[in-house]
Amino acid sequence: MRRWNVFDRVGPQVNNPNQTMGMFLAEAYQKIAQLQVILNNDPMQMEFVEQQVKELFDLGAGLCLTGMIANSMNSKEHDKRCEETRLEYAIPLRAGHERQVEVHLGAGHISYAATLYCQPKSPAASREDHTPGLDIDLSQYGFSENVSPWLVSKVCRTVALAPSLDQAYVELQRDGIQLTRTTIDRIVSRAGSESLTVRERMLEQFERGDMKQGCEFTGRRVSVQIDGGRTRTRGVLEWIDPVENFGKTQSQVTGELSAGRSKETRRSSRFQADWREPKLLIIYAHDDNGRRDEAVRVLIDGSFGDADYMERLISMHLHRLGANKAKTITFNSDGATWIWGRIDSILAKAKVESAVVVNQVLDVCHAVENLAAR
Structure with missing residues (x-):
């Protein structure tokens, strides 16, 4: 019992x-x-x-x-x-x-x-x-790891909206939620991992042909905005033998700048990390004047994966949201070739009907930059 x-x-x-x-x-x-x-x-x-x-x-x-x-x-x-x-x-x-x-x-x-x-x-x-x-x-x-669904949602939303984990901790304390910083970090990391697992299962279901087409975008004007960003990711620290290299820093042992948070004693030392490009997308419905339709939820997603992965991801989302029966679909992005060369393939995988009007719009900011440069 x-x-x-x-x-x-x-x-x-x-x-x-x-x-x-x-x-x-x-x-x-x-x-x-x-x-x-x-x-x-x-x-x-x-x-x-x-x-x-x-x-x-x-x-x-x-x-x-x-x-x-x-x-x-x-x-x-x-x-x-x-x-x-x-x-x-x-x-x-x-x-x-x-x-x-x-x-x-x-x-x-x-x-x-x-x-x-x-x-x-x-x-x-x-x-x-x-x-x-x-x-x-x-x-x-x-x-999830002995934490109730509502509390997981509350913690994740607070962390996402707060500028730092410390501030999220303070806000949760004010709401009477007594969790340690370590527990908050564990809850958020676990939820993120589970969300990515669910997304992978959805992709597998879509590519097997088992995912049903949705109806959320039926008769609506849909906008798909795609872009790449830049972010730093912490590198892998190289292990230093504590006996052979007693008293030495990572840079002194490897001859290179420290990866990750530096262990150097110099005050000028700082965080060293590589730049990576996350590929981002946002899909939403809008009215005839381009204003977002508040009745339809906005979908925001992204990945550190390659262009092929993003093509699969966009196709899956359009399929499950019912973009095949939309009134129009507008792709809005900068001039990156990895985006524009895949539009036809995305539409085919999402089974978008030929009756749907498809527009391809170059982002005005990037267009103006190129015009000014010329």
């Missing part, structure tokens, strides 16, 4: 939301009475009281979710889904053994669950294709 504990690893065991909400209400009545006294004595403490009330009900949400999941896990339907998942997994899995894990839920609430973890039957097969084992219970609810 799966067990869920709240507050700590040996805290009260819960089985249903009625039980956890009873715990919350007992806590809430006492806390609200204390906050009411503070507000009555000093109305200027409103911000503090407001924050405390928010955190209180975040606790209630976490307790409620814990009770709901605990109740759901102890059902025959859950056992059936777990067994189906285990049998259909990418590699054969063992029956599983129970382990207690720390589970992060919405708003940063932490509970402790004893769930089943299924190891690969063949460790060699797991290492060969980098497929890990699976927490068979939590996977049914979309957890």
